[in-house]
Amino acid sequence: MSRRFNRTMMVCLWIVLAFMYIPIIAIIGMSFNGTPYGMFPYTFTTTWYSTLFSTSNLPAACWLSLKFSFLVALAALLIGTLTSFGLQYYSPKLARKLNFLLQLPIIIPWLVTSISILLLATFVGAGRSYVTMFLGNLIVVLPYVVLLVNARFLEMDRTPEAAAKLLGASSARVFWDVTLPGILPGVMAGGIMSLIVCFNNFCLQYYLAPVGVNTLPMTVFTRIRSGYQADLNALSAIIILIAVIIVILFSRMGYSAGSLFGMSSGKKAGKGE
Amino acid sequence: MGENKKKRSRFNPNSLWTLPSAGLLLCLTIAPLIMLLIFSFMNRNIFAGQVWPGWTMENITRMIGSGTFWKLLGKSLFVGLGVTAICIVVAYPSAWAIAKVVKPRYRSVFMMVVILPFFTSQLLLIYAMMNLIQSGGILTTALSALHINVKSILYTNGATVLILVYEYLPYMILCLYSSLEGINDNIVHASLILGANKAKTFANIVFPMSVPGLLSGILLVFVPVVGSFVEPGLVGGSNGMMVGSIINSQYKENLNMGYGAVLSCVLLIVLCLIMALISFATKHAQKRIGGDV
Numbered sequence: 001m002s003r004r005f006n007r008t009m010m011v012c013l014w015i016v017l018a019f020m021y022i023p024i025i026a027i028i029g030m031s032f033n034g035t036p037y038g039m040f041p042y043t044f045t046t047t048w049y050s051t052l053f054s055t056s057n058l059p060a061a062c063w064l065s066l067k068f069s070f071l072v073a074l075a076a077l078l079i080g081t082l083t084s085f086g087l088q089y090y091s092p093k094l095a096r097k098l099n100f101l102l103q104l105p106i107i108i109p110w111l112v113t114s115i116s117i118l119l120l121a122t123f124v125g126a127g128r129s130y131v132t133m134f135l136g137n138l139i140v141v142l143p144y145v146v147l148l149v150n151a152r153f154l155e156m157d158r159t160p161e162a163a164a165k166l167l168g169a170s171s172a173r174v175f176w177d178v179t180l181p182g183i184l185p186g187v188m189a190g191g192i193m194s195l196i197v198c199f200n201n202f203c204l205q206y207y208l209a210p211v212g213v214n215t216l217p218m219t220v221f222t223r224i225r226s227g228y229q230a231d232l233n234a235l236s237a238i239i240i241l242i243a244v245i246i247v248i249l250f251s252r253m254g255y256s257a258g259s260l261f262g263m264s265s266g267k268k269a270g271k272g273e
Numbered sequence: 274m275g276e277n278k279k280k281r282s283r284f285n286p287n288s289l290w291t292l293p294s295a296g297l298l299l300c301l302t303i304a305p306l307i308m309l310l311i312f313s314f315m316n317r318n319i320f321a322g323q324v325w326p327g328w329t330m331e332n333i334t335r336m337i338g339s340g341t342f343w344k345l346l347g348k349s350l351f352v353g354l355g356v357t358a359i360c361i362v363v364a365y366p367s368a369w370a371i372a373k374v375v376k377p378r379y380r381s382v383f384m385m386v387v388i389l390p391f392f393t394s395q396l397l398l399i400y401a402m403m404n405l406i407q408s409g410g411i412l413t414t415a416l417s418a419l420h421i422n423v424k425s426i427l428y429t430n431g432a433t434v435l436i437l438v439y440e441y442l443p444y445m446i447l448c449l450y451s452s453l454e455g456i457n458d459n460i461v462h463a464s465l466i467l468g469a470n471k472a473k474t475f476a477n478i479v480f481p482m483s484v485p486g487l488l489s490g491i492l493l494v495f496v497p498v499v500g501s502f503v504e505p506g507l508v509g510g511s512n513g514m515m516v517g518s519i520i521n522s523q524y525k526e527n528l529n530m531g532y533g534a535v536l537s538c539v540l541l542i543v544l545c546l547i548m549a550l551i552s553f554a555t556k557h558a559q560k561r562i563g564g565d566v
Contacts, residue, residue, distance in 0.1 A: 016364075020390055023401035079297065086292075090288055098295075109497060112500065116309040119308045119312050138297065142297065196391075200395055239393055240397075247392055248385070
């Protein structure tokens, strides 16, 4: 393509990045602003950070969300990895069908998922509880793990496994010593992805959390509805900082961001066999 | 059945490892959807601790007769299509720039920058955007300093669309990027050298080859946007309701779960139909153009 065309494309990219980042940069700036309501004049202060860590209810909610998402991610990681491993031994046609079914929780709107799970839970007698919330979030993040591990299986050389087996290793040993190291980046990426999706999933927690329990997204929602909150700015700034660290870790693990999304990788997984 | 037999002949016990998630899928996706269907025909609210409710067609007739529901469904689909279209138009050049213009070693840096917002909470993104566009916020202050007086668009439908685009744009860029990156530069060059103009090259080469990414992008943007209720509730103002809001209110305010179940069912069916249609149309277009992906 001509140079002028390419330059236009780059300008578009920068405009999009500006659109994406101006609100984020503004909120970091406002977290140090003494004048409340995100308004002017701008005076530098760190009061909101000390408020955040002394009187605010945000850290407690944050901690609860973190613990909860960690559990969900761990479960999703275990089940998802095994699922992807099992999928490799299906006929390609069947694997493609199962892959599609596994992606249903991504395709169905979260609102409908939450409502239907709430109905089932109420019917069974569990109602809104930690178990319901756990299972609901688990089924929503599970597809991400399967997708990411599938993609890894696709890139991986499977002959060492056959060799190990031929040389007399038990199936458990083959999985632990040969297969797992090969798919580990996918497993880790799946775990992190589940952690993040679960940590941020407002809808499912809004519907399934036990009455009176507030996770971070729910607390943030209530706070936004009641108006401007300066300590929320401080928390946003901290969360964005953590996100930057996670994203850098993610790319260090050798994960191209494109492979995270998209059913395309799932389709390829079916095709490639 | 014949296929079944063939499968058994090379059955590998390792395939049994899929059983746990198959079970979860059955209990947490399929069974709840069936419940949704069943509850559509029930007339009471079991949340209120009433005894086993009876059967009724009342919910269905009420749904069919409800002008508000159909109006909001139409509006949500319109917003969904609009937001998806805006995302596609905005994301194509950016995805192209990252995939083809940026030097390969900087590509992952740009991708990191694009996915970063995805890793922060969506509610925080909404909050950040609300702060920016509120009246008396940075944007209006900056504009009034330039002697341009505008009213803040916060609490209008425009704000809902803006925030939805803001939230879902990264998904579209990522999906398109993963497809565009796979296009061989030589094919594009060949097309241009052989005399096709840019529009033709785009229609015959770039577009067909980006269809898989485009489809997953549409799926990841359109479905959640149509089902959204948080954004319209927070920034849409009094006229901001979408179909998600009316479904949500059946559970959070009116406690009419049978009616809410019917509305969810209809929403799900409509979404499935539209997605099937889009997928069919795009694949058809792709075949007719002659792209083989």
